Amino acid sequence: MIRTVEETGSTNADLAARLxxxxxxxxxxxxxAERQTAGRGRLGRIWNDGAGNFMGSTVVRPGPGDPPPSSLALxxxxxxxxxxxxxxxQGAALWLKWPNDLLLSGAKIAGILLEVVAGTVIVGIGVNLAAAPDIPGRAVTSLSEYGPGPGRDAFAEALAASFDxxxxxxxxxxxxxxxxxxxSAAHPVGTRLTVLPPGEEAVEGSYAGLSQDGNLLLKLDNGTQRVIHAGDVLLASAPD
Known part of the structure; x- marks a missing residue:
């Protein structure tokens, strides 16, 4: 079931309060939500408004035998x-970027925020269908920049089915x-990345895939490989 509200602070916060x-x-x-006034992204970023965009949340209840809840971001x-x-x-590349962003022709078009409340994972998703918010220092885009996109309600139905x-x-x-x-849906191996691990200096290297538990593998310029467990990842360039 998809319930729509005209305006709220944050769909994630609404579900968290109910839980x-x-x-x-x-x-x-x-x-x-038709409109959010206190939407949030990862690392405390603001992700508000965007009338015509998709802004919504659902829940997952991890159970015995399920994969690690952290893999729900992937x-x-x-x-x-x-x-x-x-x-x-046609001609525009849609890539996944670790841990939970989507890029269209190198610019962010969607983001995901996961939160755990009362043993339940709240999954918040924002997709720029009609407009792209202004995020200083980040390339951001929307489907509308490429031509007519789907209506919010039609996309909500498609996403709910895909998520299920x-x-x-x-x-x-x-x-x-x-x-x-x-x-297979991510940017190519060899893509240059800049990673900002929590509390550390920026680390630069090339995308080398994922570890067996879903962490980012970064090949450093000295030839060694580092496992990234957490951090902000910036796309520098794709391989030649």
Missing amino acids: SGGEYLPEGDWLV MTGLAVHEALLPFVP RELHRWRSAGLAPLLRRWQ
């Missing part, structure tokens, strides 16, 4: 990728197939 209050939220239900990225792909114009399929695959097939599919 904290003891309400049971079933998987498959979505809260979608699973969600695949779900958004699959939902967006039919609307991407990917969640089933995540549970039934496990982590390894997910990582293979994620890497």
Whole structure:
């Protein structure tokens, strides 16, 4: 079920409040906002407004035998990728970027924010369908810059169906197939990246894939390989 509200602070915050209050939220239900006034991205960034864009949240209830909940960021990225792909114009590349961004022709078009409340994972997704917010120092785009895109409600239906399929695959097939599919939809191996690990100086290197548990592998310029467990990742350039 998809429930739409005209305006809210944050769909993630709304679901978090309901969970904290003891309400049971079933998987498959979505809260979608026409407008957000206190939307958030990763690392505390603001991600507001954008009338005509998709801004919504749902929940996942991890259970025994499920892959690690941290891999839900990768699973969600695949779900958004699959939902967006039919609307991407010919000649424009849609790439996943670790851990939870989507890039269209090198510019951010979608982001994902995961939060855990009362043992439940809240999955927040923002997709620039009609307009791109101004983020200093970051290339950001929307589908509307390439021509007519889907309406918000039509995209919401497509995303909900894609998310349901990917969640089933995540549970039934496990982590390894997910990582293979994620890497096939990501920017190419060899893409230059700048990584900002928490509390450290920037680290530069080349994308070398994912580890067996879904962490980023970065090949440093001295030939060694570093496993990135957390951090902000900036795309420098694709390989020649």
